[in-house]
Amino acid sequence: MIINEELKEKLRNLADKYETADFYNGDPSCVLKRYQRIEDIECAAFIAAVLAFGQRKVFLKKIDEILENADGFGGPANWLKNGDFRKSFVPTGIDCNKKFYRFYSYTDFVELFEVMHDILNKSATLGSYFAGRFTACDCKENLSALICDAFKNCKVIPHGKNSANKRINMFLRWMVRKNSPVDLGIWDWYKPSDLIIPLDVHVIQESIKLGLLPENSKGTLKTAIQLTNILKEIWADDPCKGDFALFGMGVD
DSSP, rough: OOOOOHHHHHHHHHHHHHHHGGGGGTTTGGGGGSSSSSHHHHHHHHHHHHOOOOOHHHHHHHHHHHHHHHTTTTTTHHHTTTHHHHHHSOOOOOTTEEEEEEEEEEEHHHHHHHHHHHTTTTTTSSSHHHHHHHHHHOOOOOOHHHHHHHHHHHHTTOOTBBBBOOOHHHHHHHHHHOSSSOOOOOOOTTTTTGOOOOHHHHHHHHHHHSSSOOOOOOOOOHHHHHHHHHHTTTTTOOOOGGGHHHHHHOOO
16 A cells, blocks of 8 residues: 555654653553563563553553552562462452453463463563563564463463454553653564554554555454554554554544
8 A cells, every 4th residue: 555645744743743751641551650670661561561451441440450469569570470479469258260350350360470470480571581582483573473472371362363462562562662752662672663553443443544444454463464564654664653643543
C-alpha cells in the first residue's frame, strides 16, 4: 500500500500529539515510572502488560494490587526471585482457583510468577535472559513469539500462531523504543524497526477508517504485520511510533 503525503502528515501530527508524558495518565505504561531499578521496571512492566485488557479502571487496580504486594518484599524483582509471591499473593482462605481477573484465576497468575521466578534465578534481569535466547535462536524478527514460548505453560500468555500478541508487543514497545517520553528503550539489543505494532480494537478501527487496513481486518498476527509494514512507509526505523497516533485517536 502507498500512503499519500497528506495522510502521512496527519499520522505524524497525531503521533506527536499523543506521544507525550501525559500518555501515562490512565495507561498501564504508568508503571514504567514507578521503579528505578531495571529489574523492577521490567518485571512490573511485564505484569502490567499481561493484565492490560478489559476495562482500564479494573485492570489498573489489579496491577496496583500485585505491585503493592510485591513492594512489601523489596519490589517485584525480589518478590519474584525469592518466591515470596507464593505466600503473599493468594489471600488466606481463598481458593486458588478463584478468579483473580476476568477468566484467569490466582493459580494462573502463580504459574506466570513461577516462570518469572525461574528466569530471574537464571539471569539478572528479564532483559538479559531474553537477549540470550534471542541471540541463540534463528527467529530474529518476532521476539514476541519467543517470549510467549518461554511462558508456554502459562494460560495468561497468548500462544496461538495467529495471535497478534498485543500485550506482549506493547511490553516490547516499552522496552525497545528509544528517545520517547513514554517508552524507555532499555533493551538496546533489539531494533525498534523489528517491533510489531500492538494491535487492539482501537488501532484496528482507526486504521480501517483511514484506509490503512481493509474493512474485514481482524486482530491477527497477519494484520499486525501488515499494518506495521504500512507504518514503515512513514517511520522506517520506528513503525510503532504509529501506535500513538492510532491508539490515541481511537481512545479519544
